[in-house]
Amino acid sequence: MATLLDVGCGWGSLSLYIAKKYSNCRITGICNSTTQKAFIEEQCREHQLKNVEIIVADISTLEMVASYDRIFSIEMFEHMKNYKDLLQKISKWMKQDSLLFVHHFCHKAFAYHFEHINEDDWITRYFFTGGTMPAANLLLHFQQSQIRSYQDWLANGKHYAQTSEAWLKRMDENMALIKPIIESTYGKDQAIKWTVCWRTFFIAVAELFGYNNGEEWMVALFLFKKK
Template identity: 45%
Template structure:
């Protein structure tokens, strides 16, 4: 029923947003019930279950849903840097372009990135960070990894246009990714680990790709307490069906449970308001370029399907805005983590984490 109404564009934005907020409230009630039933062990049980899974699941579906759509669409919707992840709207920042730059600058600071390093951009998207670093640090060597061939082609073309020769782009499924003869000073992963299941296995591999004094910096979206999978149980699980198949919503405290090979140095929490404003800006850009985007959708999805996917993408951006804006950005947030390689046999004291709000 909901799909039909959406396909024919019969619902006003205000009603769609109201429905999204109702579903979010329902999600919180469901997760609260899980925690009430399992108590303090709920997150530990979730983490243990993740370790029984492949590194990532249904990667082809995730690729088709987002990353094989024409780069032209994302050029029209995203900012100048083509950053397809949360930007940073600190005081005084009003434009999407400035917010992209602000978040990229923050990565440099928090990941301790400098010129001359060997840097792995794990899950590079449309190359926002890769190209930013290649320009800022001309003596750095940046390896960018994406599951999308169209993203690789796009980044390589941007490098040619800008005369950048310090970037290598790899197309690879994270399940089979390996670097047998190469190590890195820094590995940075921006909104890729939400598509991953088995954190223990992936972090073990990442540790082997780091030099002895290397560090891993992670930017992921999270919920402040709850972790859950995106599963299409019924028609209300619209996000899982069309945009986030095989994904999960981590809790902020989930990733620090996996410190067998990497130790957490520091973590930060950013208000969901940053992501809300990012998604609202994407939606505004989409509406501003309606006719051009409908032409793109006609080529990609077919003339009969272009209206449906116009509505679906608009609802996706609205869903992102409502989720991260829920309760003033205090439920679903953006998390940053800085890890270092763990010395052999070292143990990390549980609960010794410091969370800094921004």
């Protein structure tokens, strides 16, 4: 049975998709949220999936002895720093013929920290605390003796802009269903504020990645293998 590791699995979209499509795979997901773990496990029960395990941990301190055939990380690196240490840690979980796939958004040329300087920086504070906007080629500077880039691609930012616009449209169309969730999560007295925050976030992402015809902020994809 092939083994896969989803580093920063979030709400489990990719892990669950693979588990449904490839029943001969064993998927381990790492997230930092007990709520996300509970949701994924509920989905596994609903769809009778027996090939998924979720670990709740801080990736920066997590140590494991297991190794995997394939490892992927979708939009986690933006929430991290110390890419040298991170890639070195992940490389220890790779078998000799393993592949590591990394997907992160980026700026075409410049890397910069997400900085929380004042109250206006609420997107940094709530969405990307302690994170980094990588440059398109940033990870290539952290290749080590253990791994090297096998292939890499850049996807035009307009795709991500359209995704964010679709999220906004779906939110607006389902506000009656979303309102109770926002109220239970943030409190009724904060519901309007957080509804506006989420809508503003989707609008900001769409504008950012659509800027300059999608050639300024983009999505970077890397495939690493053992040296």
